Amino acid sequence: MDTANIEKTRYAETSSKADVNALVRLCEADMASVNATITERMQSDVSIIPALAEHLISAGGKRLRPLLCVAAARIAGTTNVHHHKLSAAVEFIHTATLLHDDVVDSSQLRRGKVAAHLIWGAPSSVLVGDFLFARAFELMVETDSLQALGILSKAAGVIAEGEVLQLMKAYDIGLSEAVYIDIISAKTAALFAAASESGAVAAGASRDKQQALRDYGMNLGLAFQIQDDALDYGGTAASLGKNAGDDFAEGKATLPLILAIAATGEAETDFWHRTVSLRQQQEGDFARAQSLMIESGAMAQTIDRAKVYARKAKDALKLFEASEWKAALEALADYSVERTK
Numbered sequence: 001m002d003t004a005n006i007e008k009t010r011y012a013e014t015s016s017k018a019d020v021n022a023l024v025r026l027c028e029a030d031m032a033s034v035n036a037t038i039t040e041r042m043q044s045d046v047s048i049i050p051a052l053a054e055h056l057i058s059a060g061g062k063r064l065r066p067l068l069c070v071a072a073a074r075i076a077g078t079t080n081v082h083h084h085k086l087s088a089a090v091e092f093i094h095t096a097t098l099l100h101d102d103v104v105d106s107s108q109l110r111r112g113k114v115a116a117h118l119i120w121g122a123p124s125s126v127l128v129g130d131f132l133f134a135r136a137f138e139l140m141v142e143t144d145s146l147q148a149l150g151i152l153s154k155a156a157g158v159i160a161e162g163e164v165l166q167l168m169k170a171y172d173i174g175l176s177e178a179v180y181i182d183i184i185s186a187k188t189a190a191l192f193a194a195a196s197e198s199g200a201v202a203a204g205a206s207r208d209k210q211q212a213l214r215d216y217g218m219n220l221g222l223a224f225q226i227q228d229d230a231l232d233y234g235g236t237a238a239s240l241g242k243n244a245g246d247d248f249a250e251g252k253a254t255l256p257l258i259l260a261i262a263a264t265g266e267a268e269t270d271f272w273h274r275t276v277s278l279r280q281q282q283e284g285d286f287a288r289a290q291s292l293m294i295e296s297g298a299m300a301q302t303i304d305r306a307k308v309y310a311r312k313a314k315d316a317l318k319l320f321e322a323s324e325w326k327a328a329l330e331a332l333a334d335y336s337v338e339r340t341k
Helices: 005-017 021-027 028-041 050-058 064-076 083-107 115-120 120-144 145-170 178-204 207-233 253-277 285-297 298-319 324-338
Strands: none
Touching: 005 021, 005 285, 021 028, 021 324, 028 064, 028 083, 028 120, 028 285, 050 083, 050 115, 050 120, 064 083, 064 178, 064 207, 064 324, 083 115, 083 145, 083 178, 115 120, 145 178, 178 253, 207 253, 207 298, 207 324, 253 285, 253 298, 285 298, 285 324, 298 324
16 A cells, blocks of 8 residues: 555544544644734724724634634645635634624623623624624635635625524524524524635635535534534533523523423423523523423434534535545534533
8 A cells, every 4th residue: 555545544544533633733834824814904093993802812712714714725725825814804704793792692701701892882892893894805805716705705694694583583482493403504604614615715626625615614513503502501601611501591592492392392381481482580490491401302412413414514525535634624523513612
């Protein structure tokens, strides 16, 4: 067996077990350039803008979306300054949506820090989010790729639609799983998909590879969000970077809640109606909701659903030959459903 085939076999055998940090290590040099671009382009003569933006951006986070953009370009062939600008644009779009979401949801924490709107006020948070959207579009235009611009600009609109749909469906204990998937496909998975696809486009990948990476990103985003929604009922503020139980307190009908309502039936209808629809919550209600989700099997079903999408994400990569990049992306899909924060 020649060296190339030995390497392909080694990557294929270890892909599912690879440390998620493999992707971070592979993208380290690229991400140094991406982060430098982020720092440079969030600057403004209006001092509150970089201060507020840095408060959230410097808090860390996984940087998964820009990592996906870089990795998609790498697995498709190459990276250059255009990919770095697209990756920075993706992170700006994501950060802008977080600033807006925290105002809408009256969130207290974000990435383990006090939410920006509690420090600078809701108007400033919204407007700095708008500023970051503008910076994102400036960066996209500079790449000279109308296709990438189209992909990411469409994703920005879809995200907004998803957030509005979720707002409309708040407190609805009759929300179907299908509508829930529509919501998270728009508000979360759309940017994962766009980041992956735009990276492939900028690298000059073939149409089938562009679509494969889009499918990977979409399914990864769905797996990630479903796991996130499960963790909201099982994590802690320290591990999540936000308060556990926020979804329950805000009356959001996420998948664990939808499945628990279906599984517990009429016996718990009054409880769900009072706590979710009416938001008349009292001490002990969140703990009871957690117990009902576990005892009814709803939590296990939620995690199983996430695993289905993680497998679909990995399946989307079958078009690509074994490599360290493919192994790292497969490991990321596994991580999306195994993580505890």
